[in-house]
Amino acid sequence: MRSMAEESGSLPQWEVLRRELHADCRVFSVFRHTCRHPVRGSEADFFVMRSSPWVNVIALTPERQMVLVRQYRFGTERFSLEIPGGMADGAENPVEAGVRELREETGYAGSRAREIGAVHPNPAIQSNVCHLILVEGVRLEAELSWDGHEELETVLMDVDDVLALARGGGITHALVLDALFFFLPYWEELKNRGE
Secondary structure, X not given: OOOHHHOOOOOOOXXXXXXXXXXXXXXXXXXXXEEEOOOOOOEEEEEEEEOOOEEXXXXXXXXXXXXXXXXXXXXXXXXXXXXXXXXOOXXXXXXXXXXXXXXXXXXXXXXXXXXXXXXXXXXXXXXXOEEEEEEEOOEEOOOOOOOOOOOOEEEEEEHHHHHHHHHOOOOOOHHHHHHHHHHHHHHXXXXXXXX
């Protein structure tokens, strides 16, 4: 079922005439889509990035601290404070991928994992989905298993401090902010129950 945001109303949908690979960039591919407007008849090329589904993981310790990672990001040429995440491998479902990424990047693993939301990272140019995973009761119990170019620092913070940092501009990764948005109602309910 399509959401209200996905409905076109009275807008006509562009017709895709051709799709061709423009560039293969290791973690994503760029495709050139030649499209025609169904009413005006005009044609134009649009470039779309395709990659595997992504996962971002909110991991909570029994003490209600959130597991974060700090890493250097080449796009911004700065360090970024984020939640663990990465790409799903092959036929992995999002929850499996999230649990794996959390374990590989931080060594933490938990007993309860579930998907709490999903977003399109940038539908103007990307076709993939980022799944937002919540893992509770996590403990440090595994060896790190970083990719060849990864180097991460694990940071534990109280959840309310993470939320305050995000509101104050200390967390700027849009997909992390999305995950916190989906997580907030759950966190409020947990606090109201006194857990």
